Amino acid sequence: MTYTTYNLDNFSVPLPIAQAARTTAQKFANQQPTPEKAAQVRLNTLAVLVVNDYLQMMDIETNLSASDSWNPVMRLFADIADLAIPGFGSLECRPVGVLENTCAVPPETWEERIGYIVVQIDESLLEAKLLGFVDSVDTEELSLSKLKSPEAFIEHLAKLKLSSASKPVNLSQWFAGIFESSWQTVEALWNSQEPELAYGFRGPETFEQETSHRTETITRRAKLMDFGIQIADKPLMLIVELCPQANEKTHIRLQLHPTGKLNFLPPGVQLTVLDDSGAVFLEAQARSADNYIQLQFRGVTKEIFSVRVAFNDISITEQFVI
Structure with missing residues (x-):
């Protein structure tokens, strides 16, 4: 040879x-x-x-x-x-x-x-x-x-x-099992921050739950928001949950969690939803003993919105299209 x-x-x-x-x-x-x-x-x-x-x-x-x-x-x-x-x-x-x-x-x-x-x-x-x-x-x-x-x-x-910075995350594709590489399963990101839990099985990206005698299909993904030394070098985890509704509407739940050995979010951390014009639509702020904060709303197909996570003078913004 x-x-x-x-x-x-x-x-x-x-x-x-x-x-x-x-x-x-x-x-x-x-x-x-x-x-x-x-x-x-x-x-x-x-x-x-x-x-x-x-x-x-x-x-x-x-x-x-x-x-x-x-x-x-x-x-x-x-x-x-x-x-x-x-x-x-x-x-x-x-x-x-x-x-x-x-x-x-x-x-x-x-x-x-x-x-x-x-x-x-x-x-x-x-x-x-x-x-x-x-x-x-x-x-x-x-x-x-x-x-x-x-x-x-x-x-x-x-x-x-x-x-990835120049185009919004397409949430409609998530229902088809198509995800941007930066958005991972909650379990994968949680295991990455907790090595002792890394032997757990990956959870499904889509699952069903019973709510008021009806079955809802929920799709969920997560991303780490890294604020560096501002939060002891431990990123926060942004979770996005989607549930399809009638008339081309989608129910969206946003949650912000601490990671690593942090039990609570740093007081003052803000989770904000902005509409397509950049105006504030919804906002939540962590208090002294919040282990997570969340926002919920409904949107229609092709609607554009942004999610901003802010702490002190640093903010991270993600843009989405439904």
């Missing part, structure tokens, strides 16, 4: 594999039922940890505990190597050997990914290289010749951030 580098050495990023990474990878491998599955999990885990180290060096926030690859049930039943990037979604980190021309990309990783980074892992498990990046895949074998430089992923993140 002839090995072709495809000029990958021109932009690949060499990185050492830390002893701590090898220890974690072996721990996860030991939990698997067969030697083949153990080898798969070991390499997947190393790939994730190598990419995690790289992104941290680039000052890009990551969250291992919110990743499916850190869930023992998901590791057991799927071939996944994802790394959660708060505010963006999941990045798939696929391992390859030194003498491979293609990278295996299992079908279960084709959805809900913001991109794919290929990591070459030396047989000694001491060294790795970030070979490159692609933003999407539709085949189980990705040719290494199609990879862009790892730095292209940094540019890709910047484009995703600009794109």
Whole structure:
């Protein structure tokens, strides 16, 4: 067999594999039922940890505990190597050997990914290289010749951030199971802030509940609102719940919760709904012992509104269209 580098050495990023990474990878491998599955999990885990180290060096926030690859049930039943990037979604980190021309990309990783980074892992498990990046895949074998430089992923993140900031979140698509990457399940975000709970199962994005002898279908997603040191480096969680009503109306419930070890919202935190002109429509403010605040209203299809979370002199605004 002839090995072709495809000029990958021109932009690949060499990185050492830390002893701590090898220890974690072996721990996860030991939990698997067969030697083949153990080898798969070991390499997947190393790939994730190598990419995690790289992104941290680039000052890009990551969250291992919110990743499916850190869930023992998901590791057991799927071939996944994802790394959660708060505010963006999941990045798939696929391992390859030194003498491979293609990278295996299992079908279960084709959805809900913001991109794919290929990591070459030396047989000694001491060294790795970030070979490159692609933003999407539709085949189980990705040719290494199609990879862009790892730095292209940094540019890709910047484009995703600009794109998400320039258009409103489409709530009607949520009913069809289509969600923006920055809006995740409540359980996933809660587990990311509470590592000791990270072994819990993901909850459904859509569920039914009985209300006054009728069944209502509720769709729910959440996003972290990061105020940095203003709130002890613990983000707040904004939850949006949708319930379809008659005559193209939608019932919307907004809740703002503390995360981490915060039991209560900081007094003075405001949750505000603005109409399409920017005028205040509804507003709630946390008191000294509120563990959450909420607002409820109804809107019609194609109606535009904004939600603002504010504390002291900092505010974060999200725009929506029903």
